[in-house]
Amino acid sequence: MMILRLPELEGQQGKALRVHEVFAADELVRMHPQVQSLSPVTVDAEARYEAGEVRVEGTLSGSLVLSCSRCLKAFPYSYSISVDERFVRASSGETASEETDEENVHVVDGDTVDLKPYLVELIALAIPFAPLCSEACKGLCPVCGVDRNVESCSCRTERIDPRLAPLAELLAAQMGQGEQKGPNGKPKEPNDT
Numbered sequence: 001m002m003i004l005r006l007p008e009l010e011g012q013q014g015k016a017l018r019v020h021e022v023f024a025a026d027e028l029v030r031m032h033p034q035v036q037s038l039s040p041v042t043v044d045a046e047a048r049y050e051a052g053e054v055r056v057e058g059t060l061s062g063s064l065v066l067s068c069s070r071c072l073k074a075f076p077y078s079y080s081i082s083v084d085e086r087f088v089r090a091s092s093g094e095t096a097s098e099e100t101d102e103e104n105v106h107v108v109d110g111d112t113v114d115l116k117p118y119l120v121e122l123i124a125l126a127i128p129f130a131p132l133c134s135e136a137c138k139g140l141c142p143v144c145g146v147d148r149n150v151e152s153c154s155c156r157t158e159r160i161d162p163r164l165a166p167l168a169e170l171l172a173a174q175m176g177q178g179e180q181k182g183p184n185g186k187p188k189e190p191n192d193t
């Protein structure tokens with residue numbers, strides 16, 4: 001039951017109504033550039049009317065396929081998000097708006113609330129902005145494009161890890177002695193193993 005009927009909840013003060021549903025949320029693929037696909041979302045929550053508002057508390061869970069922001073590889077990502085959303089009716093004369101001073105409080109018009117867009121929004125917010133297949137992902141070489149997790153290349157890249165900077169200086173000094181040569185003493189060539 002993804003549609004909350006406010007009069008029904010208001011009529012049973014404090015009594016919880018179970019919200020248990022498995023739903024597709026394919027709009028997340030459009031909402032978040034790193035989402036490739038996703039399995040149906042499970043919501044398990046309770047809705048109750050108390051102190052002038054309808055409160056929905058529970059969890060959202062499921063899994064997504066994200067693309068790594070460094071190496072672009074697809075990887076699975078599971079989530080379990082806690083839900084605590086509150087809905088209050090717009091007082092007469094006011095119009096409903098999405099924004100109140102508290103971000104989980106929503107002012108609504110009418111007698112029904114479709115929970116789905118609020119839940120989908122929660123998932124979108126929980127997905128990392130720049131997801132990584134692993135914290136240690138080395139990413140793609142910005143020069144030749146090889147996946148540095150799989151193979152190495154001998155491209156010189158601008159960004160040098162600050163921890164390796166002293167090593168890079170040392171190598172540069174050594175290379176200064178034998179000009180014109182690649183780091184391994186040979187002219188640069190693609191991997192020829």
Ligand SMILES: [Zn+2]
Pocket residue numbers: 068069070071072073132133134137138139
């Ligand atoms: Zn990666």
Ligand SMILES: [Zn+2]
Pocket residue numbers: 141142143144145146153154155
């Ligand atoms: Zn490279």
